[in-house]
Amino acid sequence: MEQTPKSVQEQPRFVEEKERFGAKVREVFKSEPNSLQDEIEDIEYETGDGKITSIKSLLPREWKMVRSSFLGMDRPMVASFAEKTVAYGENYWIPKAFIVPKGEPLPEPVRREDFIREVFPGPRGVLELSSAPQIERNGFFISLLHEIGHSQVFENMSEEEQAKFLEHVSDLSNKRKSQYAEQDKKTEIENERKSWAWALKEFRQLKRGGVDLEPELDSPDKLLRGIHAALDTREDMNPVEFIKLVREALFQE
Numbered sequence: 035m036e037q038t039p040k041s042v043q044e045q046p047r048f049v050e051e052k053e054r055f056g057a058k059v060r061e062v063f064k065s066e067p068n069s070l071q072d073e074i075e076d077i078e079y080e081t082g083d084g085k086i087t088s089i090k091s092l093l094p095r096e097w098k099m100v101r102s103s104f105l106g107m108d109r110p111m112v113a114s115f116a117e118k119t120v121a122y123g124e125n126y127w128i129p130k131a132f133i134v135p136k137g138e139p140l141p142e143p144v145r146r147e148d149f150i151r152e153v154f155p156g157p158r159g160v161l162e163l164s165s166a167p168q169i170e171r172n173g174f175f176i177s178l179l180h181e182i183g184h185s186q187v188f189e190n191m192s193e194e195e196q197a198k199f200l201e202h203v204s205d206l207s208n209k210r211k212s213q214y215a216e217q218d219k220k221t222e223i224e225n226e227r228k229s230w231a232w233a234l235k236e237f238r239q240l241k242r243g244g245v246d247l248e249p250e251l252d253s254p255d256k257l258l259r260g261i262h263a264a265l266d267t268r269e270d271m272n273p274v275e276f277i278k279l280v281r282e283a284l285f286q287e
């Protein structure tokens with residue numbers, strides 16, 4: 035029988051492994067995941083040729099990473115400065131819309147363990163919201179790098195700048211985007227720009243070292259679209275408003 039040191043035996047690893055475009059992605063949890071709010075010990079990204087990258091090591095040391103079921107489709111990923119946490123949703127919501135002819139039955143909503151689909155009938159058609167595991171989708175890692183970028187930009191501020199920035203963030207949390215003052219918008223855009231710059235630099239550096247976090251987004255154009263998808267979900271609105279907006283966009287004449 036194989037002898038394992040007791041200290042190793044006593045430390046079980048809580049891991050969920052997923053295949054993602056030829057790579058293996060392992061979410062390593064601090065404790066057994068209960069799928070509500072699980073702290074991540076690390077995300078290990080293993081390329082096809084066995085190179086393993088620790089994603090958690092890209093975060094500043096005091097920052098935590100969390101997988102959450104509370105994040106909605108309006109904001110599937112977020113960096114929280116006061117809590118020093120980057121959180122990402124377990125599922126990612128994909129809205130679709132279609133028309134069911136009058137008199138025909140509506141499709142049934144489907145629920146499976148790792149996939150949720152909900153169907154909302156409306157006056158001009160059916161809006162379908164489906165979800166898939168967030169970590170497996172295109173654009174997940176470039177979006178995650180962006181949120182990590184926020185943490186890095188914040189940690190590189192002076193103490194005075196940090197205090198000012200936290201005040202700005204807490205002030206904005208009480209406002210809608212339409213209520214932002216010019217200075218608010220400037221600060222937001224500048225912060226977004228710096229965080230994307232950090233993310234893209236890190237992304238390219240990893241790629242040069244043989245670790246491609248987005249193998250399917252293999253042209254600047256596709257990457258840009260992946261980034262756009264991530265940015266679109268960061269609009270300041272609740273799910274009801276989001277559905278309304280998508281519905282309006284989809285059913286436009």
Ligand SMILES: [Zn+2]
Nearest residue numbers: 180184226229
């Ligand atoms: Zn951002």
